Amino acid sequence: MIPCNLNFYRLIVMLFLVTNAFGQSIKTSDYKSPSQYVLHQKEEKAFTIASTGKSASIFVDSKDWKGIIRAAKDLGNDIGKVTGTTSMVFENARPQSNSIVIGTIGKSASIDKLIAAKKIDVSEIKGQWESFLIQTVDGQLIVAGSDKRGTIYGIYDISEKIGVSPWYFWADVPIQKSEQLYVKQGRYIQSSPKVKYRGIFINDEEPSFGQWAREAYGGINSKMYVNIFELLLRLKANYLWPAMWGKSFNEDDPLNPVTADEYGIVMGTSHHEPMMRSQKEYTDRKTEIGEWNYATNKKNIDQFFYKGIERNKNFDNMITIGMRGEGDVAMGEGNDVENIKTLQNVIKGQREIIQKIYKDSPENHPEVWAIFTEVQRYYDAELTVPDDVILLFCDNNWGNIRRTYPEKEKNRKGGGGLYYHIDMNGGPWNDRWINTTTIPKLQQQFNLAYQSGIDKLWIVNVGDLKPKELPIDFIMRFAWNPDGITADQVWNYTVDWAGRIFGKEHAEEIADIVSKYTKYNLWRKPEAQTANIFSIVNYQESDRVLKLWKEVADKAEKLQSKIPAEAQDAYYQLVLYPAKASATVAEIYLAADKNMLYAKQGRVSANDFYKRAQDLFEQDKKWSDYYNDSIAKGKWKYMMSDVHIGYKMWSMPKANALPEMKEIKPLPEPKIGVAIEGTELSWPDTAEKAILPLFDALAKSSYYIDVFNRGTGSFEFTAKADKPWIRLSQFGGIVQKETRIQVAIDWNTLLDGTFNGKIEISQGKKRVEVQVTAEKGAVPKVEEPYFGSLTGEFSIPSNKYNANIAGKNAKWIVLPDLGRSDASMGITPVTAPSANPDTAPRLEYKIFLPKAEKVKVCLGILPTQDINPERGLRIAASLNDQAPKFIDARKGLVDTFGEYTPSNLAHSKVLKPLPALNDDITFIGNGKQRRNEVFDNLRWLDVELEVEEPGMHTLKIFMIDPEIVLEKIVVNPDNKHPSYFGAVPIQHNVK
Template sequence: MNNIKYILLTLCLFPLILFAQADQFVSFSDKEDVFTLVKPFIAAPILIDDNIDSGILKAITNLSVDVDKVTGVSPLLKVDKVSAEETVLLIGTIGRSEYIDDLVKNKKINASELQGKYEKYLIQTVQNPFEGVKEALVIAGSDKRGTIYGIYELSKQIGVSPWYYWADVPIKKQQNIYIKRGKYTEGEPAVKYRGIFLNDEAPALSGWANVTFGGFNSKFYEKVFELILRLKGNFFWPAMWGSAFYDDDPQNGVLANEMGIVMSTSHHEPMAMAQSDWHRYVKRNNLPNIWDYTKNTKALQESWRFGMKRAKDWEKVVTVGMRGDGDEAMSEDTNIALLEKIVKDQRKIISEVTGKKPEETPQVWALYKEVQDYYDQGMRVPDDVTLLFCDDNWGNVRKLPEINSKPHKGGYGMYYHFDYVGAPRNSKWININPIQRVWEQMNLTYTHGVDRIWVVNVGDLKPMEYPISFFLDMAWNPSQFNPHNLLDHTEKWCEQQFGGKYAKEAAQLINLYSKYNRRVTPELLNDKTYSLENYNEFETVMNDYRNLVIDAMRLYYLMPSEYKDTFDQLVLFPINACSNLYEMYYAQAKNKSYAAKKDVQANYWADKVKDCFKRDSLLTVHYNQTIAGGKWPHMMDQVRIGYRSWNNPPKSIMPKVEYIMQT
């Protein structure tokens, strides 16, 4: 009976909305009723307004490149109406495009499907859109990002994976591209702000970015932002270990705003100022470097005012509140009255800098770690500030609003973790996130009305490719998923990366390796984790991974050569490397067991430990220097062997072994 009440209450609070996932509208055959986008040596030109938004133009330019990669033909960009009998691809935003507004005026497209909508796109074939043109494929957006999402949906459907750069996914060549005549949309997103947090990014991501781009600059972030948009995300917390997004490269903020990324700063970095920003600011201005509001009020306020002035013209969500310097708790004598005063003073600065009421600038207060304790003890912020709940850093949601709680104007968000630096051990190296667990926790989150912000800590980005895709797909439309169709999503994702022939088996491999990694994270694994005696527990789990390696290697060798680098990054390497860890710690356990008996068999297992330790380094070298022609230097540099406490040692340390003298 209680379950029935819960379901009925949920339906009352959240009316059932059916979000239409985009149908497959691209075809490579003309046997259906189709619009011809590309035929041999000819592509329909792309018609745009001469004053088109520069962020949309970036996406259109990428689309043109994508079409060229698929067909070898690059469509021309035109701003003037084209000549008679031509077909065109017409792209624009309602209310901001003369061409789109003319189509609305002439009832060629329905304005009500876009006006007043949020981030919605409409892809539609239109007969005789204007004089002299026989037919157009129209991509129209309700706003800037809606238009961009429509552009990238077309790219994805012609065969360009959102991960084409970040996972080297090959692009299948086609001679023709057709569009099934009709109208297509995915509706509006369920969650307003959907994004990722690059964190714990040294030495792997930082090392790679330094070699490839010269640091976390606008060249680097352009690749990140493009990925987020191709995945229909819109929100971002930037890398912050020794980095300062706005200060490292003055073009970073300009680029984010241009491309349509909503910037924010992490849970402990208020007022658009990174932690490193603060230290640089006080040094440049000869101010006291004391992160204490009771002792250094003026300097803190000056830095926050500087941060707001720098970002005032860009789309953003401003983090408010205050934690200790360096992602630490405030001092023990911090009281709620002081924290509430800090937020009040920050909002006054926001208002003074923007010239608007504080509630007109989106703000977020992160209830992370001890900050949730302040909230539980009664601390409150103004009603327009988004309350960002958090998990426990390991994927378990800590707190949610009550199902029947009164509405909160600022809405609620969730800060989730795929990667974590902290006790009992860091988890930075590899994907440990089965999507079944992610779905269960985020579905619970959404059911409780948390739909303003979803942001996930993805560490170095690279090892988390699949869970990132799932998280952002779910953020767009949580209702599309249930316990019975999660593996279907994995299979469809694998089909996008490796082709249909290998999708089911690849999906099973991803499904199993993430399940095994959640038994115990690689950094927590050691020779004592499993028992040698109880039902051969250690040998059983080791063989689970060995069998997975056999299946992964078999599939790797069956695949065409163009897919091998992608498969290695996304499937084979994580399985191979984790299996090797299990073998190493199993060998160490056996070594200790035999050594305790003074049995010389201990020596065999000691040698096995050494072999596995060496193999771990060779696998790392393979990933960093061989895959994709050496494209990913340092990307697997995160330490996973040799932990003695919660934080990683500077380099891997071989497990201790003991040799027995033969008599």
């Protein structure tokens, strides 16, 4: 029996390695960190910032922008934090040798003299937006900016490179100490950003952000906001929508707008707060102003708008125009036609106010119109705004953009923008507590937006700002140059991020942790967790998910002891807490699921999972309490206060609550129970026969039988098979609570065909018979890798193709770590024209199908929205040389490429909206509603293909529209054994 058991356990190890596939990361290519011109050892002709206890002085012109003088003082202090010697800052003094000279072209006499003397050449930056030059000249270090923010960015660029992270305040990132700082001889140019306006929206600020600000600063006021302004500038961002629910940026603290302007931040207001007025400003005056209805109360609302622009006219603003209903809802009670007419009047009136106040054309003052929720419907119905206004397109609130930049807008003067959520308080569901946004997804979505032409403005809803530090950092850096971080460089960016904060030694380990916890959260975000997401009885899915969560949490915890003391606070905030707390919440739901199933089966171990969930619930509180009370000496008091367990609807519950569970009362005496893989039933008290899933020789299937106790005490059992080819991992034993028997097949003893047997489990006279059916057929005699099954469902990761054939205008590429598994397949360029199969790029997969019949193929794609309603969202599939079948993600299966034409899809002229894609429910399974494409971050498309003869076949997947991203393929979905991920992928003939 020993050789048999050895073979059996080799099989188990192999299967577990396969099951881990959906949790791994592909790490490829090189991401180049921004140019590093700062040295820590002297080079010939290098400029000395600090050495031997001395530091260079900093010179600025008092006539330059106030924000530049302030930032120069920050640089002086930053040099002191790094070296121990602060650099003195002088205004209106003649720069000395070995000094740092900072100024804006046209605002600084020192810089202008250098230009006139031809000491520096600013032709590449002069007149440009937010560009700067750093250059060593005659023993001086020159920082020259094309404009106010260009100069400020140059200052902070030096700060970051000497060792002061933009996150030194918001994540307590330690200062990198160095006694010597130098700048290489030479010239460094930072060209203008590719996205003009780049910023964040502080939203959903209660209870966490609001309570923290009141505790630390006495309110959400200018003393607090300066920290946000500085962070944005250090990240080379320039735009802010301030906290707004019950808050008024301009009135709560009159210094707020003054300070923002001094720092150099462009201020705006959210998508439903027009003309620089907050919602609170209206609700505070509601009795005076009257109804928030432009159709019936135009005069008073116009006056309200007028005063908002008048008050803020001298500041650097981005004016939100348009109007939504009170409380961030659709405006008006009429139909769409009436609402559109009202909105046209609103915008006309607002533009007249802007003209009157500035005594200038509105086109000279940046304005943005948010095409949010129902407003997109109005836009599709041809509601337009003036050509100079930025069109702000939006995502679906959960990170999937709703539109690429329309072709008809390509020559628009105002350009296009994107409002994007990495935090959501509202429909379809809250996503507030923890970071659930992966960097690969951000790269894919923002690249799609950018390549289509959305490059004038990016504004990101970041909720409480913490704990969204990593995605904020990525988006702001990506916005400067989206071409600088391709999909295959995302891993290297993450390693670089970790290295900048924690040092290179553990950067890859930290990058792995933050990549995985966000990826696993994206399977089901904590607030959207519910019962029975992951199958307990099929493919050991629940156990595999738990294993992955435990691995990433344990890795984070073990690494903590290797992190230097000064970085411990940052490590807890950025790595340990999100990994451990996310894993804790995930396990609570997994434990509750097992408790409910095991209670139904009568297992005494149900109570163990009841207790486990309760213990985890207490641990979750301890993790948050430590965050609030202990890290950084209590600096972040209240910041981690969001309720995040036990959501019943989209909005935050009053308190964390455990999911439904049951305690059971064990029987007074030990009593056998038997449960088997593939069903939630249990025996001996079930009339149905106990039948294990089919054993497949191709897949080398192995299944389990659980023998469990329903009562107190223990019992002895025996297990025996009636056929020698049925292999059991044990033949009996004593059961206190439960034990698991693994069942495998000795395939070498079987010929081709179908074989039946049974296993008998006994406790005294109590017997349970488990039926076994094994299927063995001729194994395909091919050398190349393939997927297949003799008995039913099998899965194919999209990146495990046999051939990747480029099309006329595009090709499929691997998008590493995007989606649930190790990669997805997307198209480059994402702006490629739609194709027909003759010219389309295609992927080919070798698959084995044992029968001549119709086969269902399910394509798992990312939940791309209806981003180009003029043509559809299509992909095609075929077997061998059969005619491809087309599937439209919006409408289902179609038969011909030519069916979709603009005339047939001209719903932009129809006011009735299409069914929202994010409301679609799709499943592969037995009808249990486990799958929602938004919550699952995956949409399933079904197509039926004809298998003309058994054997090897080539499954072909064709790009039709370029935005579809293919993650997974499931063939022959098994409705009797539903699961979240589908069958574990097994590729045969892999060398």
